Amino acid sequence: MKNNASAVSDFNAELKxxxxxxYEVDSKAAGHNYSRKDFYKISLTSGKFVFHYADRSFETDEPILFFGNPRIPYxxxxxxxxxxxxxxLFTEDFLKLSERSESLLQSPLFKIGGTPILKLDKKQKGTIAAIFQKMIVDQDSTYAYKDELIRNYINLIIHEALKMQPSENVAGEKNAAQRITxxxxxxxxxxxxxxxxERPLQLKTAQDFAxxxxxxxxxxxxxVKEVTGKPTTAHIADRIISEAKALLQHTDWSVTEIAYALGFEYPTYFNNFFKxxxxxIPKAIRAMHL
Incomplete structure (x- = not known):
């Protein structure tokens, strides 16, 4: 029997x-770790929770269907x-093979201004659970078109959810400025x-984040300024510089490749920003660690 670390490693490898x-969620297990920045998530659970999603919180104590967007902290x-x-869990590339799928990912279920939590009655819970059960069986089958079948299951869950009334049980905010920060x-x-x-930085300015x-x-x-005492742009710049130093020290990427990876249109812009x-200059940092 594999230990937990090995099982998690196998899970992540298969997912990627x-x-x-x-998968079936076991309340007695530690659960699976994965990178939310890469994967969308749909889950069916029961119990009492407080979900924090972007700058809002939701309270629930009944069966719910949750939709997680990898670009939105939750x-x-x-x-x-x-x-x-x-x-x-699924990647955007796995699902987005048609304009229809792309529009579903832009639905209120996944958008930050929408509502990612749906309360389910007994019949709705049974319907969604049955779809998940088919997914789990078919993902391990040898059926030649099982990927397309699984995409259909995901789309079916999304469509079933869109027909339901979204929950708006938003919990009171403790401090709006602290939450958004x-x-x-x-x-x-x-x-x-x-x-x-090949996957450059996407959010580079305060306007991008807003x-x-x-x-x-x-x-x-x-x-951000009220809570941290530093402007939004300063936090972004500091983190980009920190990442730039790490890439210069620990990769063999050229300065041009690092510039593009960090979202700079031209290497000259990166050099000027870094200095x-x-x-x-970036080359000086690299030379110190050769």
């Missing part, structure tokens, strides 16, 4: 290879132990580390 994984506080349920900082951090030159969080950029800036912030 296939772009999809469905967390869950378990108030009452979680009974067994089902979940699936926490969300911004977590979203900033989730973009790192940069692991491939649009992603569905708030006005002035509100984001004032909240302004550190007083040195």
């Amino acid at each position: 290879l296939k772009g999809f994984k469905a 967390s869950c506080e378990i108030v009452k132990p979680t009974p067994d349920g089902y979940a699936c 926490s969300v911004f900082l977590e979203l900033l951090e989730r973009q790192f580390p940069i692991e491939s030159t 649009q992603n969080l569905a708030v006005h950029v002035n509100h984001l800036n004032s909240s 302004k912030k550190t007083g040195q």
Whole structure:
């Protein structure tokens, strides 16, 4: 029998290879670790929870269907132990093979301004559970077109959810400025580390983050400054510089590749930005660690 670390490693490897994984949630198990910046999540659970999603919180104590977007920070506080349920993780590339699928990912279920939690009655829970059960069986089958079949199951769950009335049981905010700042900082951090030159940094400005969080950029800036004492742009710049140093020290990427990976249109812009912030050019940092 494999130990837990080995099982988690196998789970992650399979998920990355296939772009999809469905599984039964065991309340007695430690659960699966995965990178939310890469995977969408749909889960069916029962119990009492407080979900924190972007700058809002939701309380629930009945069966719910949850939709997690990898670009939106979320967390869950378990108030009452979680009974067994089902979940699936999938990449955007796995699902988005048609315009229809692309539009579903832009639905209110996954958008930051929407509602990611749906309360289910007994009949709805049974319907969704049956779809998850089919997913789990078919993902291990030898059926030649099982990927397309699983995409259909995911789309079916999304369509069933869109027909339901979204829950709006939003818990009171403790401090709006602290909440939005926490969300911004977590979203900033989730973009790192940069692991491939083919997946460059997406959110690079305060306006980018404000649009992603569905708030006005002035509100984001004032909240971050109030809580941390530093402007939004300073946090972004500091994190980019930190990542740039790590890439210069620990990869064999060229300075041009690092510039593009960090979202700079031209290497010259990166060189000027780096020197302004550190007083040195990128090549000097690399030379120190050769």
